Amino acid sequence: MRDDLGMYLKLLRSAMIDLINRDYADFVNLSSNLIGLDKAINDLQAPLGQLREEVLQVRQALDDEITAISTNLDENLKIRERKQSLYSLQHAYKSLKKLSSILSMETFMENPTKIDVLEQAAIELNQLKFHISRCKVDMSTDQEKESSKLESLYLTFLNELFLACIHEKNSNLMVRCLRIYLTLDKITIAEEQVKHEVLRPLIYNIVNEENLQTDPLGLQSIYHKLLNILNVELKQLLDITLYPDRISVKGFNFLVNSFWIEVEEKIEQYIKSIFAPGDPVLFHKRYTATLEFLIKLEAECVTPETLAALRNHPQYKSFLKKWNLPVYFQIRFQEIAGNVETILAEPVSPDSVKGSLTSLTQKDFSLHATCIVWDNLLRIWADDIYLYQLFHKFWKLSLQICSRYQTWCQNTMKQVWPVINETNSSSNSEHSTRLNFLVYLYTDVEKLINALPSFLQMVQLKIKDENVIISKLLKESLDETSKNLANLLPSVTKEIVNELSEQCVTYLKQVSDIPRLFRRTKRDVPTKPCPYIKSAMVPLTNFYTDYNKIIPETVIPWLELTLSSLTQNYLLFVTDVLTSVQKTEESLRRLKKIRDKSTGILPSEPQGTSDDEKIRIQLKVDVDGYVNMIKEFNITTTDIHHLQELIDAVEAAVKK
Template identity: 70%
Template structure:
């Protein structure tokens, strides 16, 4: 319905729009909202549209009520119309057949007449060409006589001669234009003979005649024709027999075999042509490029037409094999370009550039990324179990990793740079993936350190290190992180070997080293966190026994015990786990064991010093309190203070603490650890010695 026939109900004036807005030819909802939103809010516009919608519904109902009778009459008048149409269908069909027969007869007659007229036209043109050739000969003879040098110089009316010659020249041009068709036929006939002779020379490998034929093509400015001829008659049939899906699917090296056969075409069928045209000293046939314009263009088109599936990256293994084979083929093809000009022509060829773009390397990388990342992630998200430890204690001194997770991470890191996965065009992506894997391994270590381990069976002998699964795992984890950081420089050497010679610039090498050094530095920070966890685990097994220090005063007060000469059991119990740890690991990782024990003993000694200090302080306070009470009691009874016979309970407590601390120091020394390297040890010994001397 046209805009003139549209009678929309009038919109109230207080609305933010007019009814005319909706019947514009270029009406657009977004434009409508954008224009009216400048003048009013969306909520107001929504309410106005609701009001106008009610007006439209009311108008529609009125229209239906007004024209209801016409609608009903229209449907009743169409009763029986389908029968009338069916009655007309048969005679109309017969009439259509008769018309088509007449039309076919007329078309046949027109075709016959047209063919006869074309034949007559060719005859007339041939007669005209013969007539024009006769006139050309006469005009040339006449022009030669008119423009004869002697006649022209001796004639007093040179302008007349020039005018006469101009008329003859026009006649000559007119007749030459009428002979153009004949000239084209002669040219076509000549090129046919030349092409046949040229192909015969190629097959016979006659260099002398080939050079002369190529010289003719240059003379006639038909270089591109010669290249197209070689492509269609020599290259195309051979390439067609090589590039097909059957040859591709013979085996995994199907594409490699295809490329080898294509190179064989260059070495056998086109070798002589290439040697002649690409020879730097043969200027007489310069300008031909059969390698690009005859061979490569046809090869690329046939690949695109028959084995386009080689570009699909869905199977990464197959894609990698085919892409590497393609790069080798292109490198050999570039090597055939013995002159810089021919090489530039190949590299700048549009089909050559598009061919390289068809290999979807980003998709290949994403598939490899998912393979490698999912393999690593599957292992790293598994809960920590005894099976996570892959090897025995002896593996701690070997180059192999002890944890299954570390083995998988390192194997996948090496896999990235394997010749069956790596592509130098994706070097930056694979390097980034390597750094991401290292970062993921570091984050996994940090998450493992935060993991809550199940409470170990209290009935087991916790003084034995083999019963502490968490501690054993932490030691394996520490050594794996250390080994992992140490082998990363070897990964850098592998990465450097994958770089092309032109990529080995000082800037790139520096960037690679800096990024890897940062990764190694982060791993060493994580190793410190593991060390802290190991120390916490060792300390947890020892520090609980030091609580018994506070029980020493109860052992001697009012018990009349003898002066202590042996250490309490808690000293041995507190160090038993560390002794066991030292015995089990000292022959395997002595440096690490001594370092961890020194840190653990320093923290344990700090706890021990605090406990001893508390006991000594408490004893001293108790002693002073008893002394004051005794003085008060003696004053009240009027008796003099009697001297204490023998050693008091408080002194026995101090002596016991001294014996315990000395035994503690001796046990540390027996573990081949110098007490000088144990923090707070000197303060602990001084505290008990000072207390005893009082």
């Protein structure tokens, strides 16, 4: 590093020398140009200082003048304001005197056209308020009291005339009164007058506990009477203030600020029992009646502004919140889910079957559990239970019930069927066995899957405004439910096949007894199959007889699967017998050779058919009988797995 720094220093020195040599003339000129610069600077200091003093003097003079002008302007403004206040005070006293004269009791009461007097007085009252607002000089206490007294007296006269116009249904005078209220910016007072003096007595007589309990229609009748007030007592007033295409006075909202507020207050005060969700039937009836009332009330709001004012009103929102919908849903949930759970929690038994074999071809379900599940699915969306505000909760409950039913189906296939006497089962096609239950379960699941699309259509009709996104989500969720239910069918089929196989395979095991029937018995060559073949096929024959005419599209596949399983077992049993026969035959042959060799007797040709050959022939006859009985089911033998192997095995054994 030291060597590098030394080299770098040499380079810097070299570069500095080159720079001085190249710019030598500029360095020399720079030093010569600086000669006498300090003297020139000293010469400039004196004139610059004098100029600064002059600028400061001018600035001070301007500041003094600005201050003087501002002071004069402020004084002039105060004088103008004082003059204006005195002018307004003078006019205020004149307006007070004139208004007092107009509103004197004798003058007003004797005047036949009181509305003209009120309109004239309104002008003076507005002028009085205007001048008082501009008057910066305080009025005397007596004058302020007189002003307030005159305004109160004026409003009393105006309110009385306005109410008289409403009762007399005088629309012309009503319009003039409303315009006076609008001119005086007393819209709220007009709405309060209608609320307290016109509506309160009428609503008090309608909204009370007695009418709620004694009237046959209850709350519905109360709402009808309330709407009748709009169509009778307030009709003219609403026509004047709401409809823009008629003689309209804008700014008033008697529907919301007078009618609705009074109705909501009286409902909450006198019949708040309607909000109690303890009785779900009564709660649903009252809530739906309330929604119908609100829909009709909103229909009276002919302009978007009025409708928005109603929906955004705090009392409108609080009124809807008083209906405890979560509690109502919880009660309904306990009812419906309780009914479903009660039936699904019971262990399966013969009593679980509701229908008979003929019910398989009908739309009705065959199991009590499926009937209860379907009935409660429909009940959820019944008009006397369903509420649109709880749509999402009811849909979730529907999916939960379907899922619970799916779990029940899975559990029933694992449950042990109660032991019953099935001695005569072969002659009784209506007996309630586990096999029949499984068949009913299979058909019920199929029927439920086929019924779900119509169920979805029914639910989609409950959606307002036909929301495409919601409809799509409903379909997707229900399709998943249908898929899950459809996944049960192979399991049920497997259980049916196992049940049939278990009933048949016991008899097929008797094939192992065939050697004992022919060894050293000198029986004739067999020509008929053994009884065990017929006995083994009896359960399948009964099953075929019971269900083929009813559900052939499923019976044949079930029989094919059962026969394939049965044939596989039969093949094992036959193979074991043939193997045993062959071993026994070889053992006897060796013993005979040893015995003949020891005695010196030459082996002789066997006479007739041996016992082992009879055993093989019997097996061949049995298998042929088995195949013929399969053909009686109208089943193609090629569709039965392992059947050809079985046939080939016995034929090969006979040819030996």
